[in-house]
Amino acid sequence: MVYSAQCSVVSEEAKKDPDQPPAATQKSQPGSVDNEKNEVLDPISWGYDLYPERRGEKYKPSWKNILFRGEGKETFDKLSCEENVYYCVKNSPLVKLMLGALKSSGCAVNLRRHIACEVCDPSVSGGYDPLLNQVVICQNVARSKGMVQGVLTHEMIHMFDYCRNNLDFKNLDHLACTEIRAANLTHCSFLSAWHQGDASPFRVQQQHQECVKTKAMQSVLAVRSVTEEQARAAVNRVFSRCYADLEPIGRRIRRNSTDMHRAYLEAPFYGYD
Ligand SMILES: [Zn+2]
DSSP: OOOOOEEEEOOOOSOOOTTSOOSOOSOOOGGGOOOTTOOOOOTTTTTGGGOGGGGTOOOOOOHHHHHHHOOOOHHHHHHHHHHHHHHHHHHOHHHHHHHHHHHHTTOOOOHHHHEEEEOOOTTEEEEEETTTTEEEEETTTOOSHHHHHHHHHHHHHHHHHHHHSOOOTTSHHHHHHHHHHHIIIIIIIIIHHHHHSSOOOOOSHHHHHHHHHHHHHHHHHHHSOOOHHHHHHHHHHHHHHHHSOOTTTOSOOOTTSSHHHHHHHHGGGGTOO
16 A cells, blocks of 8 residues: 555643633744643654654755655645645535534634644654644645645544543543544545545445554554554454544545535534534
């Protein structure tokens, strides 16, 4: 499989009122995060190393990368990423549905404040940073409208869970649950087929469940230093409950179907606008 990019939950902090921008509206400095509980956040075990710009660093491509991988055009990438975000916000039924659901839940999204295009480690395509309540789109990885739509929807499911469901990202079961929901509602159906290119349609329920389990496990492993066994156990512990929870999209999006549009049209019936 070509597609290896993962989403990850960037960091964790005590839940903040989403309407109150965090005290630090600037990029967080994980080393100096004032942590009421006096816990030292290890940047690596919390996935911060995957998002160098989250630490206030400017991404600097090495000579080797400039020569061989064509990097060194971050400004262009950022603009193009922001254009794709804007396009999805205007045109993607899924993204619009998530934005409406967040708004109705009291966590309205302001594009400038809550969505950031950044250069990330090439192993991740996006992330959700609960410390700043921000979705990160990895501009060097998610380069197409389709991928940006996938990342936005996936990360906004984490944002929704954080807003609505009292999520504690330090709790492995909670993390597994929100990753199961994100994989279930997006990656293992319509979106995966769209941007992985090589995905076979997961029509059979068994296959769909396996896909969700695998994807959720990979997402947990991408940012937490736990063993595969621990990640699998957490996913299995919460699977049936979290797999059945289809809020706020209301249905699994099947490939090549009108589900995505139907979900958006029906959203008002569930109280989302
Ligand atoms: Zn995720």
